[in-house]
Amino acid sequence: MKIDPNSSKDLSAQIAQAIKEAIIAGQLPVDERLPSEAELSEQFDVSRPTVREALKRLAAQSLIRTQRGATGGAFVNRLSFEDAYAQQITTSTLLLSMNAVSFETACEARYALERACAQLSSQRREADHLATMRAEIHRQSQPGLSDEAFCASDVAFHRALVDGAGNPVLSYQLAGAVEAMQPSMNMITFSARSRSEIIALHTRIADAIEAHAPDKADAALAELQTYTVKLANDVIAARATKP
Amino acid sequence: MKIDPNSSKDLSAQIAQAIKEAIIAGQLPVDERLPSEAELSEQFDVSRPTVREALKRLAAQSLIRTQRGATGGAFVNRLSFEDAYAQQITTSTLLLSMNAVSFETACEARYALERACAQLSSQRREADHLATMRAEIHRQSQPGLSDEAFCASDVAFHRALVDGAGNPVLSYQLAGAVEAMQPSMNMITFSARSRSEIIALHTRIADAIEAHAPDKADAALAELQTYTVKLANDVIAARATKP
DNA sequence: GACTTTTAATTGTCATACAATTAAAAATAA
DNA sequence: TTATTTTTAATTGTATGACAATTAAAAGTC
CATH class of the missing domain: 1.20.120.530 (GntR ligand-binding domain-like)
Known part of the structure; x- marks a missing residue:
């Protein structure tokens, strides 16, 4: 999953898009935990707020759910009827x-x-x-x-x-x-x-x-x-x- | 539009919900400009990153679009077919x-x-x-x-x-x-x-x-x-x- | 062994700063 | 005056760092 820092689109939109495509393609199975926000910001080489904006975009579409705490994180959500x-x-x-x-x-x-x-x-x-x-x-x-x-x-x-x-x-x-x-x-x-x-x-x-x-x-x-x-x-x- | 700081839900989710309801109820007509992020953070008494997370949630659902620059801002989007x-x-x-x-x-x-x-x-x-x-x-x-x-x-x-x-x-x-x-x-x-x-x-x-x-x-x-x-x-x- | 406390990981929120973009206003030149 | 250029101000986009809240696991205690 790569993003283009020179694209006209927002970084958070690109990141959300990349993760979304991975979910649709089945590369990220249901209930799989995404890397933590800190890890994602390293991977994509962006700040944590940017990663968070991307995750909120996905959450708004019920594609992920987030949980706080030690074993928390963002998980691929099974889209329910x-x-x-x-x-x-x-x-x-x-x-x-x-x-x-x-x-x-x-x-x-x-x-x-x-x-x-x-x-x-x-x-x-x-x-x-x-x-x-x-x-x-x-x-x-x-x-x-x-x-x-x-x-x-x-x-x-x-x-x-x-x-x-x-x-x-x-x-x-x-x-x-x-x-x-x-x-x-x-x-x-x-x-x-x-x-x-x-x-x-x-x-x-x-x-x-x-x-x-x-x-x-x-x-x-x-x-x-x-x-x-x-x-x-x-x-x-x-x-x-x-x- | 009010939010409850003691709710179990995220502040950004509550803010997004409040704005979304206003749009659905027709209180915010198409192409209406929302207050700037700075103004929204004052109105809801939250920080700007929190407001931004809320706006990204709405953008992910094509409810708003954002524009940079002097006359920029977030605008209610006409949901196209x-x-x-x-x-x-x-x-x-x-x-x-x-x-x-x-x-x-x-x-x-x-x-x-x-x-x-x-x-x-x-x-x-x-x-x-x-x-x-x-x-x-x-x-x-x-x-x-x-x-x-x-x-x-x-x-x-x-x-x-x-x-x-x-x-x-x-x-x-x-x-x-x-x-x-x-x-x-x-x-x-x-x-x-x-x-x-x-x-x-x-x-x-x-x-x-x-x-x-x-x-x-x-x-x-x-x-x-x-x-x-x-x-x-x-x-x-x-x-x-x-x- | 059961219960309590501590610890560490993680998301949620805040404050602040700066970069990028854009339209309008101001300044300048023809 | 008019056209062009420069400056300015407003706004979103991004980064950094800090702390709060939550939670499960680990460590400690009875």
């Missing part, structure tokens, strides 16, 4: 909010992915996924529920649907798409009328999944997508006329 | 390699997403996506092509298919799934026999997209998935018997 979810969610959230992605586009992506999952989910879903979906539907029909809680329950419902596919890679991919839309969804006020409509569709989806009927699940999801976009457009239209 | 791709790819790659995700699981996720895209792509595809797909098919049938180049062309083909859906959010999501599988795909040796089989399927896909026939595209993709998994299993079986 949980860590990956979190990163995926912030990245997707910022992507949507900073790039003027329309609600419709985000919604289309989300439901395209979700319909792909529903196929698998109707084959494989297990009792607990179905139970979660039913429980969330029940929660959604409680009268006093706030809009935020309704949205959160909505996310949980769709999460169970996706997890039912039994493919962690799909779950991870979709977590971003679903949760990144939360801010937009929270802007929608869900009237009693719209809630009952959504609950009806959720019930149809759960029924279809339970009956191992992918086509019915697909149709219900398509309707839900159309309905969600319509609700959002109504909100946008209402704001435009009376700001 | 390109930056997001890159993050998505490394995260997905590490997720697969570090968590013993089977080739089959990864492949299933990839094709589930890709088939979802193909639906949209067959409705919307424009001339240039189709042209790219045809060009890559042509490249793949060149005799002297190395396995790496064949794989790269394969990625380009699927990329065009996905981009044909005209939904940047989908393209971003899938970039990870497709490119993260590159390392696994590169382990497969593509015989002349398997290449021609793949090329035939690619041609069927391109034809279906051109003819606006989502069902045919879906069927061809399903076959391609089955065939890819079979190829991979053959490689694994061959390694097991003769290591």
Whole structure:
């Protein structure tokens, strides 16, 4: 691992890049301890603060974890699905909010992915996924529920649907798409009328999944997508006329 | 924005978190300049190196960019789709390699997403996506092509298919799934026999997209998935018997 | 042998200094 | 005046050295 002191990039960025590549290439296996900060500064011929900046860059990406104390140090971190979810969610959230992605586009992506999952989910879903979906539907029909809680329950419902596919890679991919839309969804006020409509569709989806009927699940999801976009457009239209 | 000096977490992690939340909440708009490092260290009552470690954490996530000089500083970065791709790819790659995700699981996720895209792509595809797909098919049938180049062309083909859906959010999501599988795909040796089989399927896909026939595209993709998994299993079986 | 204390290694934080970069301001020349 | 050059000031990048906090192992003690 070498760095170029005359490069235009920061030394800490170069060092982080070098270590990152070593991790990706598998040269540094999971739980391997990196040399101490003092040793790294000697190896790369830079100061300790520079090394530390590099390590913090890696820590920010969950590539390493650090521990203090005698046997401490920086260790290659096993990237967990949980860590990956979190990163995926912030990245997707910022992507949507900073790039003027329309609600419709985000919604289309989300439901395209979700319909792909529903196929698998109707084959494989297990009792607990179905139970979660039913429980969330029940929660959604409680009268006093706030809009935020309704949205959160909505996310949980769709999460169970996706997890039912039994493919962690799909779950991870979709977590971003679903949760990144939360801010937009929270802007929608869900009237009693719209809630009952959504609950009806959720019930149809759960029924279809339970009956191992992918086509019915697909149709219900398509309707839900159309309905969600319509609700959002109504909100946008209402704001435009009376700001 | 406040931090807790008695928290178990590093000061730099807390500061990074606080700024990150402000960015996500939209309190710090794109291209806004953060206070200088000296000012931040006063505000948070920490030293400059600590502030710098926090800023490097944010830079590693493409949340800010820094500039030297008189009018320099740290600026809130507009997270581009390109930056997001890159993050998505490394995260997905590490997720697969570090968590013993089977080739089959990864492949299933990839094709589930890709088939979802193909639906949209067959409705919307424009001339240039189709042209790219045809060009890559042509490249793949060149005799002297190395396995790496064949794989790269394969990625380009699927990329065009996905981009044909005209939904940047989908393209971003899938970039990870497709490119993260590159390392696994590169382990497969593509015989002349398997290449021609793949090329035939690619041609069927391109034809279906051109003819606006989502069902045919879906069927061809399903076959391609089955065939890819079979190829991979053959490689694994061959390694097991003769290591 | 079990418990306590000491020690050494390591990361976390701080203070300070200087180098490198850059845009604006000031000075100079045409 | 205008164009060019020089100076200046602000800012990030890097280095050095020091000390605090943490932790496991080693040494000591009962």
